[in-house]
Amino acid sequence: MATFATSEQLLVIIDPAARQTDGESVRIAKDVLSAGAATKVCLPDGPEEFARALGRRGSRRPVVIGDDRALVRAVTVLHRARELAGCALSVVPVGDTALAESLGVPRGAVAAARAVLDGSERRLDLLVDDSDGVVLGGLGIPPEPVRAAAPEPVTAAAGRTWYRSLVRTLAPGRPRLPAVPSPGPSRLRVEVDGAAVVDLGQPVEAVSVAPGTGGLARVEVRPLSVGAEATPVRACGQTVTVIGADFRYRADAAVSGPVRRRTWRVAEGAWGLTLPTGS
Template identity: 80%
Template structure:
């Protein structure tokens, strides 16, 4: 496998949320990338500018500095432009890195930036639904409950003594994280490659679909448990269709719906992600030198 040349030209797109979340990590990533390659840095102020910058990349390799939402947005844009096949995408996670790390990208800023310069491309499968939406990592029905994030601690160093004495105990007290109640069981028909896995007469707790490898998605259906835990139904296939009464679903970082029917199809090797070479050893997906 050939190593990326230092003469490679990069288009570094810094997501606005990353600049607000962790400006220091953004600076470090930019410095590492600029030291290792010819990098053009873009600072879009919103989704429209983000899309324009990506569309005008020319022959430059795109590098996104941002969180999981920025990664999904980039893949979705390239998919809609029908330019995924010829694009080797890189990401340096800043903020929520859960999705990127699950795909093999290092969580640390410096390690992720070095992988952009020294890594190799892995072709990954993609789930595409009948509304042209994409799923990179996981699909969940119903959407998993979200937790309320704690606020940043308060630091009060000015003001009268009575104000500081009042606020200081409040600032030191951790906020309790409360979970949003999970939706109850639902009735869904789940079909994989035209075969019914579960029908509307059987309530289910969850359905999860994950892009596997070589064009096949892994599907898990958990029927409603009464008493002892129900055995999950496991299967795999290239096409997954879910039908039900106004159900919602979580696709990677966002919740969609309600819909009554949705079909997802696996596109094998649809997109390329640059990963560290040690992460590619023995992996099931194809490895391509860029």
């Protein structure tokens, strides 16, 4: 993994949703980053300004302060500009950050900001679909319903946790995706490297695909169980194709579709993420 010099310049892009969700964490992260490196801070108002700021980064290393959607947006912009190979991304998670944490990014503004300053770049695989979309963590068919976030505990740490919860209640929040009900068993053909893992004649309850290691995707198909629980079918390969009648899927933090055919291929070591050294 490549280690960064603290003297390099950072482009800190603060996603607008993060500013609404938890302004205190944004402020703390910005202060820690500014104390440890030369920073230029951008406050885009929406996705277009976000993309423009990232495209004009110059020699600065980009740091995204935001949720999982902001992280995926940054990777997508760099991928479509064909600039992922030469750009290491850093992220300070604020908001819904299960994806970032699953990739190894520390939780909490201070820990994540320190990892940006002192961490190292790790090259990670991702999935690229035939519409040029990217998947960092995994995808599922059918999409699972969106679950409401658990309420935050009230603590006595200067009332900060209680204050953040109050601000989130009073401030105009970011609209959440509507829950997507499970449509029940699907009839899908799933191919891994051109070979059928399951065909249309076998109803399935769920299909999951995730980047693995060594340029291979991990695929799991759960057939419809009648009586005893059916054994999942697992496979690994470089390309995965799913064919079916108007199916939807959840990729990372977003629901896509309906589509009748989608192919994903693994791009090995396609993107770099700054993580704590030694993690």
